[in-house]
Every structure is written in C-alpha cells, then in structure tokens.
Amino acid sequence: MTKLSICIPVEAGKSAPVRLATELLANPNADLEIIVAFCGDDCRDADALYAMAEQEPRLMILPTAPADISPCHHWLGTVAAMRGEWVTVIRPDDAIEPDIAEFIAHAEEKVPGIDAFSWNNFQIDANCRRDIPASVAIPMQHHTRELDKDDLITKGFKWVDSSNVPSMAYGIYHAAISRSLLETVLANSGELSWQTPLPQYEWATRVLIYAQKFGFSSRPLSAIDAHRYIPGSVGPVMADFPFHAGIGLTAAIAEIHARVLRDLDIDWENFDENFVRACMIDCLLENREDDFEAMAQRYYAAIQKMDGGRLASTFRPPYMAEPEADLRRGRRGMLVFANRFIGNAHTAADFFSVARHMLASIEIVRVTASSELLEEQEDSQLRRARA
Numbered sequence: 001m002t003k004l005s006i007c008i009p010v011e012a013g014k015s016a017p018v019r020l021a022t023e024l025l026a027n028p029n030a031d032l033e034i035i036v037a038f039c040g041d042d043c044r045d046a047d048a049l050y051a052m053a054e055q056e057p058r059l060m061i062l063p064t065a066p067a068d069i070s071p072c073h074h075w076l077g078t079v080a081a082m083r084g085e086w087v088t089v090i091r092p093d094d095a096i097e098p099d100i101a102e103f104i105a106h107a108e109e110k111v112p113g114i115d116a117f118s119w120n121n122f123q124i125d126a127n128c129r130r131d132i133p134a135s136v137a138i139p140m141q142h143h144t145r146e147l148d149k150d151d152l153i154t155k156g157f158k159w160v161d162s163s164n165v166p167s168m169a170y171g172i173y174h175a176a177i178s179r180s181l182l183e184t185v186l187a188n189s190g191e192l193s194w195q196t197p198l199p200q201y202e203w204a205t206r207v208l209i210y211a212q213k214f215g216f217s218s219r220p221l222s223a224i225d226a227h228r229y230i231p232g233s234v235g236p237v238m239a240d241f242p243f244h245a246g247i248g249l250t251a252a253i254a255e256i257h258a259r260v261l262r263d264l265d266i267d268w269e270n271f272d273e274n275f276v277r278a279c280m281i282d283c284l285l286e287n288r289e290d291d292f293e294a295m296a297q298r299y300y301a302a303i304q305k306m307d308g309g310r311l312a313s314t315f316r317p318p319y320m321a322e323p324e325a326d327l328r329r330g331r332r333g334m335l336v337f338a339n340r341f342i343g344n345a346h347t348a349a350d351f352f353s354v355a356r357h358m359l360a361s362i363e364i365v366r367v368t369a370s371s372e373l374l375e376e377q378e379d380s381q382l383r384r385a386r387a
Contacts, residue, residue: 002058003031003101004176005082007089009074012040012067016049017092019349024098025056031101033058037078040067072194072202079172079182086117088176089200093126093225095352096174100221102362103144104176107215110144110369116211118175119221122355124340124348126225133325134340136351141334142219142360143369149214156208157257159274164250164282170214171204174222177211184210190263195237197245198229201253205260219360223352228285231295238262242302248295250275250282251302271306276315279303283317292319 006024008017021034036049041064053059062081065074079087086104090096097103107117120139128134154160155167169175177185185206196202229249236244237259245252254275258268279299286292296317304312328337336358343354360368 002033002084003086004104005033005035005079005084005087006096006100007035007075007078007082007087008037008092009071009078009089010036010038010043010092011071011074013043014092015044016046018045018048018052020090020092020094020096021049021052021056021059024096025052025058027098030058030098031105033060033082033084035060035062035078035081037062037074037081038064039069039074040064070194071197072199075172075199075203076186076194082179082182084179086176086178087172087182089173089203090222091225093348094174094223095349096222097356099362100176103217103219103221103365106362106366106369107144107217111146111213111215114146114213114215115178115181116170116175116207116213117177117215117217118169118171119217119219121174121220122223122348122351123226124223124345124351125227126347127227128340129323130341132323133327134323135326135328135337136340136342136355138336138338138355138358139218139220139334140331140336140358142217142365144215144217144219144365147214147216149208149211152208152214156204158270158272159278162274162278164248164278164285165201165253166278168201168204168208169216170207170211171200172207173200173203174224175204175207177207181207181211188263192237192259192263195259196252196256197232197234198249198252198256202256202260205256209260209264219365220355223348223355225348231298241268242305247298247302248279248282250278251299271311273311273314276303276311280315280317284320287320287322289319289321292317 010016017036024032024034050061053061060081065077075089104117107114122136159166161167188210194202231246231248234245237255241255241258243251243254261268283292283296283299286295300315303315330337345351345354
C-alpha cells in the first residue's frame with residue numbers, strides 16, 4: 001500500500017497544482033500519491049495537469065465538484081479517495097517536502113504506534129509588505145518524538161500560550177493522520193459536524209480528540225500560503241453560542257470547539273482570560289482601521305453575552321496601523337532568523353525552496369536519530385533561545 005496520500009482540493013478559480021505535482025513526483029521512487037479535486041469549471045492551467053496524469057499513475061484527478069460545494073465537503077470528498085496508509089491535505093499554492101513519505105516512515109520507527117503526525121511549518125503570506133522588515137524563524141533541530149496528549153488538549157482547547165489561534169499543530173492540513181484515525185474521525189461525526197468555512201480547524205479539533213499517539217518532527221516539512229482570514233456573512237450554527245465565523249478567526253475556532261464538544265455531550269467551558277486575549281490579538285492583526293473597529297465591536301458584543309459580560313471590561317484591543325518591524329536575524333540557539341524575503345522569496349513555495357537548503361535531509365535525520373545526547377542539547381538550546 002502507498003505510504004502517503006497527498007490531497008489537494010482546488011477552490012474555484014484557483015490554478016491547477018502543476019508545480020506541486022511536478023516537484024512531488026520528480027522522484028519515481030517516492031512512496032506517495034497525489035489526489036487533486038477541482039471545484040467549478042474555471043480552473044486555470046488544468047490541461048497540463050490532466051496531461052501529466054495520463055503519464056503518471058500516482059496522480060489522480062477526481063471528477064470536478066460543484067462550484068458551490070462547501071469547503072468541508074470539498075475536503076471530505078477529496079480524502080475519501082485516498083489509497084495510502086496516511087493522508088494529508090495541502091492547497092495548490094502551498095509547499096511540502098518531496099521526501100515527506102520517508103519522514104513519516106521514520107516517525108513510525110521513532111514513535112511506534114503513532115496515528116497522528118505533525119511537523120514545524122512556515123507561514124508565508126505572499127502579500128507581506130516588503131517595506132516593513134520581517135523575519136522567519138527556521139528551526140535547526142530535526143529530531144522526531146512523541147508529544148503528550150493531555151498537554152496538547154490543554155493548549156488546544158484552553159488557549160494556553162496561543163496567539164489568535166490555539167496551539168493545535170495536529171489535524172489533516174499540513175499534518176498527517178493514519179487511515180484508521182481518518183475512519184474513526186468520520187465515524188464519530190455528528191449532526192453539528194462540518195458546518196464551518198475553516199475545515200482545517202475542525203479536522204485539528206477532531207484529531208486532537210480521537211488520536212491515540214502523537215509524533216512530532218522538529219524539522220520543518222512544509223510551507224503554508226497564508227492569508228488573513230476575512231469574516232464573511234456566515235452566521236452562527238448554534239443559536240445559543242455567540243461566537244461564530246462571521247466575527248473573526250478566533251470566534252470561528254471557538255464555535256468549532258463548541259460544536260464538536262456538544263456532539264460529545266460536553267460543554268464548552270473555555271471562556272476565560274486566555275480566550276479573551278486571543279480575541280484581542282485577532283483584532284490587533286487587522287491593520288485597516290475601519291475593519292479593526294468593526295471586528296472589535298463584533299467581539300465585544302459576543303463577549304458581553306458570555307457569563308453576564310463578566311470579562312467585557314478586559315477586552316481592550318489596541319489598534320496598530322501597520323505590522324511591527326521584525327529585525328531579528330541570524331542564529332539564536334537552535335533557531336535561525338532569516339529575512340522573510342531571503343533569496344528574493346515571494347511565495348510560500350519560493351521560501352520553502354530556499355529554506356530547504358538549510359535543513360537536514362532525511363538521510364541526516366536517520367543517521368542522528370539514535371543520539372539522545374543530541375536531542376537533549378537541541379532541546380536545551382531551543383529553550384534558552386526562547387527565554
């Protein structure tokens with residue numbers, strides 16, 4: 001059986017993932033398959049991908065989905081076609097390590113029995129302003145280890161050490177799950193499932209609940225084509241829960257948590273200072289003043305409806321007209337801070353192509369995998385760098 005199925009749902013109007021398919025299939029021995037699912041009839045450059053599929057059995061193109069299909073059901077239809085032992089989802093403008101299947105095989109050796117695997121990745125916004133200095137932290141450590149589920153649940157659901165999103169590295173987007181875990185997640189979907197414009201966070205929530213053993217690679221294995229979430233006209237799914245995707249990203253994730261937990265007859269009990277701080281950060285990241293004010297008002301109205309508005313007075317998001325400059329450069333412990341536009345990298349694919357030359361290959365990762373001393377040194381240096 002193929003080791004890994006890489007699923008690429010292509011939204012209506014997006015270009016076909018010709019670059020991605022070409023890079024991933026360049027090695028004829030790569031133990032993976034690519035499943036592409038177009039949406040609507042206006043996908044650009046699709047002919048080149050269809051021609052590639054005629055010559056490459058590892059590339060499967062599914063029948064085109066309706067243009068009005070929801071993101072969640074688009075993803076569900078794509079992963080349903082997987083034939084591998086593991087599955088991951090990425091988008092056409094993302095980048096992923098061509099040797100990703102070998103890294104998963106290595107993770108299975110290092111953490112026997114894992115059913116959820118994650119890794120460091122880069123978040124790269126192609127619209128990032130060049131006139132404001134920015135840096136990207138590139139981890140130099142590359143070992144793979146098991147992470148504790150209780151700790152992951154605390155960070156994921158209680159917004160501990162979060163930004164505007166909780167620390168939920170696992171899921172199916174830029175992370176991989178086993179076939180058995182995929183089946184478990186789908187079998188336990190309830191009537192409130194998959195009603196979100198942000199499927200990556202619903203998958204992350206469900207994987208965190210149902211996975212048994214979590215493996216993590218410190219070595220970055222992908223880059224996300226990141227964009228600021230723009231709230232649309234989406235309303236609440238649960239009439240008695242004030243946070244929803246029409247408010248902002250933090251609110252959308254809170255609603256996902258609440259829906260998933262309600263399907264399990266568990267109450268959402270994470271309205272506290274950590275969550276309110278995350279709401280303020282979500283507003284802080286909006287640099288357009290009118291949009292900032294509108295978002296802050298939406299969050300404030302929702303916060304007032306929780307617990308009699310007891311935390312409403314603590315919600316004071318500051319407005320920042322432009323992102324702060326980040327001048328960090330060079331090595332600090334086991335991190336290297338690089339210019340966001342290093343090597344004239346513009347897109348996520350550009351950045352990953354440059355950064356990959358700085359990262360350990362799978363051969364080096366395997367050779368050093370047995371060195372517990374190396375791992376201890378790396379952990380110690382990384383902690384000092386973050387202090």
